[in-house]
């Protein structure tokens with residue numbers, strides 16, 4: 140079993156939660172991509188759903204798969220969002236944003252009655268923080284925002300450096316919303332809620348990748364099978 144085949148298994152299990160007529164949030168990343176492809180197969184076989192994408196990349200995938208798309212303006216209330224994650228803890232709090240889509244992902248998840256996270260077992264952790272926490276910031280005032288973000292992490296009991304995310308070519312990575320990302324290398328986040336509150340209070344921070352209280356169900360695929368965890 141490769142990590143990619145585990146991701147596909149988790150994505151396939153998430154299809155069991157989809158009902159005809161649902162308004163679906165479509166996540167971003169390599170795991171969510173499998174879900175979009177598999178959902179597209181069902182749609183082409185007659186399933187009637189409507190999707191709202193969490194990134195331009197997912198919009199392109201969903202269109203190619205034949206999934207009817209809407210926007211949050213037209214469809215502000217969704218039934219279910221299915222998305223990947225960079226880390227998931229036993230209370231189903233999660234880190235997201237490794238692909239830079241955290242802002243739209245959080246808006247879409249918050250507009251959904253329910254959120255399912257799909258992942259291979261490497262994403263399951265006892266404590267969040269091994270994966271650097273993405274923090275989306277406006278380009279204006281980057282230097283003071285970065286200092287304030289590092290201070291917020293230290294005050295929340297998890298000091299660590301905030302690195303500006305760059306492309307392979309060395310340019311600042313720009314999100315679909317036109318913002319930058321600071322990746323906070325914290326190692327361990329002992330109090331995610333406290334950190335979330337402190338980061339949200341920093342001027343210049345648009346959103347952070349801590350998803351707390353949003354995930355209803357996690358589908359985790361491992362070598363020994365699939366696990367479905369509920370919050």
Ligand SMILES: O=C[C@H](O)[C@H](O)[C@H](O)COP(=O)(O)O
Nearest residue numbers: 168169170223236238239240
């Ligand atoms: O910004 C990207 C998203 O939060 C992804 O869902 C997350 O990074 C997990 O991606 P993957 O399924 O590729 O590991």
